[in-house]
Amino acid sequence: MQINKFFLGGALILAAVVYLIFSSTQASAEYFMTVDEVKAEGTAAIGKSLRLSGAVLGDSIQYDPETLTLTFDVAHVSGNNAEIEAQGGLALVLYQAVNDPSRQRVTVIYVGPKPDLLRGEAQAIMTGKLGEDGIFYADELLLKCPTKYEQAVPEQASSN
Amino acid sequence: MFAEFGYGILVVAFLVALYSVVAAIYGATNKSASLVESARRAMLLTFPLISIAAASLIYLLVNDHYEVSFVYEVTSRSMPTYLKITAWWGGQAGSLVFWSFLLSAFASAVTLRKWERDIEFLPWVIVVCSVTLIFFLGLVIFYENPFTRFWLVGGNVEPHMFAPLNATLFTAQDGQGLNPLLRHPGMVIHPPMLYLGFVSYVIPYAFAMAALITGRTDDRWIRLTRRWSLWAWLFLSFGLVLGGRWAYDVLGWGGYWGWDPVEIAAFMPWLTGTAFLHSVMIQEKRGLLKHWNMILVILTYSLVIFGTFLTRSGVLSSVHAFANSPIGPLFMGFVSLSLIVSIALVIWRWPDLQSETEMKSMLSREALFLLNNLLFMSILVVCFWGVIFPLASELFTGQKITVGPPFYERATAPLFSALLFLMAVAPLSAWGHSTVQTLGRAMWKSAVAASIVTVILFFTYTSKIGALIGFFLVTLILFVTFQEFWRGARARQKVQGENFFTALSRLMGRNRRRYGGYIIHISMALMAIGILGIEIFQTSTQGLLAQGEELEIAGYTVKYRELASWDDAGKGVNFTRATVDIYENGIYLGELNPRIDYYFDSQQNMTIPGNRSTFRDDLYILLVDWQPVSNMGATFKIYVNPLVNWLWIGSLLFLVGIIFAAWPDHDPAEEPVRNVRRVGQSSAAD
Numbered sequence: 148m149q150i151n152k153f154f155l156g157g158a159l160i161l162a163a164v165v166y167l168i169f170s171s172t173q174a175s176a177e178y179f180m181t182v183d184e185v186k187a188e189g190t191a192a193i194g195k196s197l198r199l200s201g202a203v204l205g206d207s208i209q210y211d212p213e214t215l216t217l218t219f220d221v222a223h224v225s226g227n228n229a230e231i232e233a234q235g236g237l238a239l240v241l242y243q244a245v246n247d248p249s250r251q252r253v254t255v256i257y258v259g260p261k262p263d264l265l266r267g268e269a270q271a272i273m274t275g276k277l278g279e280d281g282i283f284y285a286d287e288l289l290l291k292c293p294t295k296y297e298q299a300v301p302e303q304a305s306s307n
Numbered sequence: 308m309f310a311e312f313g314y315g316i317l318v319v320a321f322l323v324a325l326y327s328v329v330a331a332i333y334g335a336t337n338k339s340a341s342l343v344e345s346a347r348r349a350m351l352l353t354f355p356l357i358s359i360a361a362a363s364l365i366y367l368l369v370n371d372h373y374e375v376s377f378v379y380e381v382t383s384r385s386m387p388t389y390l391k392i393t394a395w396w397g398g399q400a401g402s403l404v405f406w407s408f409l410l411s412a413f414a415s416a417v418t419l420r421k422w423e424r425d426i427e428f429l430p431w432v433i434v435v436c437s438v439t440l441i442f443f444l445g446l447v448i449f450y451e452n453p454f455t456r457f458w459l460v461g462g463n464v465e466p467h468m469f470a471p472l473n474a475t476l477f478t479a480q481d482g483q484g485l486n487p488l489l490r491h492p493g494m495v496i497h498p499p500m501l502y503l504g505f506v507s508y509v510i511p512y513a514f515a516m517a518a519l520i521t522g523r524t525d526d527r528w529i530r531l532t533r534r535w536s537l538w539a540w541l542f543l544s545f546g547l548v549l550g551g552r553w554a555y556d557v558l559g560w561g562g563y564w565g566w567d568p569v570e571i572a573a574f575m576p577w578l579t580g581t582a583f584l585h586s587v588m589i590q591e592k593r594g595l596l597k598h599w600n601m602i603l604v605i606l607t608y609s610l611v612i613f614g615t616f617l618t619r620s621g622v623l624s625s626v627h628a629f630a631n632s633p634i635g636p637l638f639m640g641f642v643s644l645s646l647i648v649s650i651a652l653v654i655w656r657w658p659d660l661q662s663e664t665e666m667k668s669m670l671s672r673e674a675l676f677l678l679n680n681l682l683f684m685s686i687l688v689v690c691f692w693g694v695i696f697p698l699a700s701e702l703f704t705g706q707k708i709t710v711g712p713p714f715y716e717r718a719t720a721p722l723f724s725a726l727l728f729l730m731a732v733a734p735l736s737a738w739g740h741s742t743v744q745t746l747g748r749a750m751w752k753s754a755v756a757a758s759i760v761t762v763i764l765f766f767t768y769t770s771k772i773g774a775l776i777g778f779f780l781v782t783l784i785l786f787v788t789f790q791e792f793w794r795g796a797r798a799r800q801k802v803q804g805e806n807f808f809t810a811l812s813r814l815m816g817r818n819r820r821r822y823g824g825y826i827i828h829i830s831m832a833l834m835a836i837g838i839l840g841i842e843i844f845q846t847s848t849q850g851l852l853a854q855g856e857e858l859e860i861a862g863y864t865v866k867y868r869e870l871a872s873w874d875d876a877g878k879g880v881n882f883t884r885a886t887v888d889i890y891e892n893g894i895y896l897g898e899l900n901p902r903i904d905y906y907f908d909s910q911q912n913m914t915i916p917g918n919r920s921t922f923r924d925d926l927y928i929l930l931v932d933w934q935p936v937s938n939m940g941a942t943f944k945i946y947v948n949p950l951v952n953w954l955w956i957g958s959l960l961f962l963v964g965i966i967f968a969a970w971p972d973h974d975p976a977e978e979p980v981r982n983v984r985r986v987g988q989s990s991a992a993d
Contacts, residue, residue, distance in 0.1 A: 153666065156669065171715075260914070
């Protein structure tokens with residue numbers, strides 16, 4: 148009797164937590180995609196919550212301070228960390244992505260303050276939706292600059 | 308010279324720690340007190356050794372030894388000395404040395420205590436601490452060596468510890484410098500605070516394992532480590548709060564917590580640690596939940612290592628993460644192994660950990676504490692799910708799916724609300740047995756008062772239902788807790804004939820943990836006010852202003868006056884500082900100076916908000932952009948964050964509460980043991 152009471156209570160809490168987790172997961176799931184995957188999905192990707200990663204093209208960065216509208220292009224990079232490592236590290240992969248005109252590219256629009264870390268060859272991780280015009284409208288923008296975090300060997304020229 | 312020396316000392320420390328493990332195990336199994344003593348001395352020796360190695364590293368950092376790759380990565384000539392010192396934990400290799408340093412310090416401190424009554428624990432505490440130390444030192448020595456230097460080999464620069472054949476040492480002109488975002492006082496102390504908390508939890512875990520191995524599975528291990536877990540909790544909490552404050556001051560997104568995987572990694576051991584803090588009281592008072600406490604301390608230890616792993620492996624995309632590195636799998640291996648061994652020990656001792664009594668009433672203090680534990684574990688499960696979901700979904704479906712902050716907010720909000728409600732109810736319930744009637748009688752005044760406050764807020768402040776529920780719970784906690792202070796002091800006043808304040812201070816002094824806990828509950832309520840304020844009522848606006856133009860937000864008028872830009876060559880920074888005048892309903896309040904600092908060496912901006920903070924709200928202004936040529940227009944993003952100050956005020960009170968509870972007054976181990984037959988005693992008597 149005593150035990151039943153506690154088990155019933157525990158089961159109720161468990162059920163509530165499971166419900167909370169699943170309903171919240173469904174409501175806020177974002178699909179991790181690379182530029183290539185978005186292009187491959189075509190119109191199927193429109194309107195889905197996406198988390199897109201890509202290499203920022205420095206020349207494409209435009210900022211309109213009047214409307215706080217930030218526009219830039221990203222080029223395809225692999226979404227897999229191990230693959231990036233195998234290709235020679237994040238810095239190299241980003242460098243190659245930016246300098247390879249055959250890579251698929253997507254234009255991104257983000258409204259808000261211009262992030263401090265935004266520059267060419269940064270890795271942008273953007274949350275948002277793909278519009279029908281093929282432009283990615285980002286609500287959130289995370290940036291990683293490999294040179295800031297990753298081990299690098301100094302330029303030899305600096306020794307002279 | 309210093310590089311080889313420091314590395315050599317680390318290797319010696321590694322070997323000494325290995326010896327202490329072997330000697331402790333052999334000494335314990337063969338009942339050789341002298342071998343255990345030898346293991347203890349070896350353990351003690353690791354601290355001076357690692358300190359010397361750390362001092363060598365600091366020497367290299369401070370003196371611009373750019374032939375050392377770690378020094379090159381985290382410092383530059385333009386950095387002030389104190390930042391060069393703190394760059395010790397600014398990169399991966401150094402922070403692993405820092406971890407080892409703290410662990411050897413704590414393990415030494417604990418082995419120095421008087422052991423007479425608990426001598427059988429000693430060898431196993433040494434084993435657990437030393438094995439953990441060996442793991443971290445091993446990572447440093449074999450994988451992430453901060454003493455690695457650059458060598459010129461056949462025209463290429465390569466990092467190696469020792470000179471390769473035909474190589475000459477290569478010294479870079481200047482280092483890369485610490486990321487400017489990390490050059491902030493909050494960031495200087497945030498990582499060490501977190502690490503202090505992380506490492507402190509190794510000690511309760513070590514005692515728990517010692518208790519399981521020796522079979523002394525009473526609550527002696529809990530009493531011995533009560534203070535350690537309190538201090539661990541203090542440092543971890545302080546570290547989390549500092550991280551939030553740093554984000555608010557430096558990251559310039561008007562927030563303090565982003566549900567970033569690495570934040571969650573530090574938050575998860577805090578959740579189990581908080582649950583542990585509560586559930587050990589049930590074991591001490593009632594002899595219940597012994598298995599559960601073991602599992603909680605094991606989980607906390609595993610999450611501490613897992614948290615260090617998450618921040619250090621690059622396995623998850625996060626602003627905090629360092630680069631990918633080979634140490635990830637090793638961390639996973641170590642966590643899995645220690646988890647398996649610990650759980651196996653618990654299963655082995657399962658029959659010895661039986662409860663001494665039974666939980667009867669659903670509303671008894673112990674049942675509510677159990678509920679509190681379940682809620683903390685539920686939040687942990689939510690967090691863990693969120694963190695591993697991208698990895699798991701990729702594994703099972705091939706599609707990497709991630710969940711963002713909305714997931715955590717949605718899933719945890721009801722759980723946090725339930726915790727707030729418990730915080731209001733549990734202090735009034737009695738050990739052993741409570742009923743709805745006894746609880747209702749103790750609570751009705753506070754409930755009525757909180758309802759009145761909520762109704763007033765409904766007519767004057769907000770009609771949002773979520774906010775009203777939150778404010779009701781917060782005021783309920785405040786009224787109940789203050790009533791508890793009042794009741795206790797009045798009761799003592801009557802018995803002792805003291806005046807009210809003497810009675811209150813003596814009452815609190817005699818029951819530090821209880822009243823420290825109440826102070827912490829009050830601080831949690833205040834922090835909840837701040838979180839409700841910024842989460843529900845934050846408003847923002849933005850715009851390009853010419854000189855003299857204004858923006859309006861929430862009763863404030865922000866008027867752009869001027870902009871100045873200058874270089875500080877010594878610091879290697881360009882400052883661009885705007886001056887804006889603030890008015891509220893036409894009354895001049897003062898000026899604010901949002902600015903952007905540009906660091907030449909790392910070519911990076913840092914956006915420093917101008918913030919005017921009051922009890923009612925924060926006016927938080929960011930300089931977003933400006934026209935350099937005409938020096939006329941500047942773009943601002945302005946947030947009004949209502950009540951957020953209460954988050955920081957609550958945090959300070961929180962520290963006061965923990966320090967009050969943890970302050971050493973007498974040896975808690977000397978307290979009389981619990982009498983399990985005292986069932987149904989009044990709640991004020993414990």
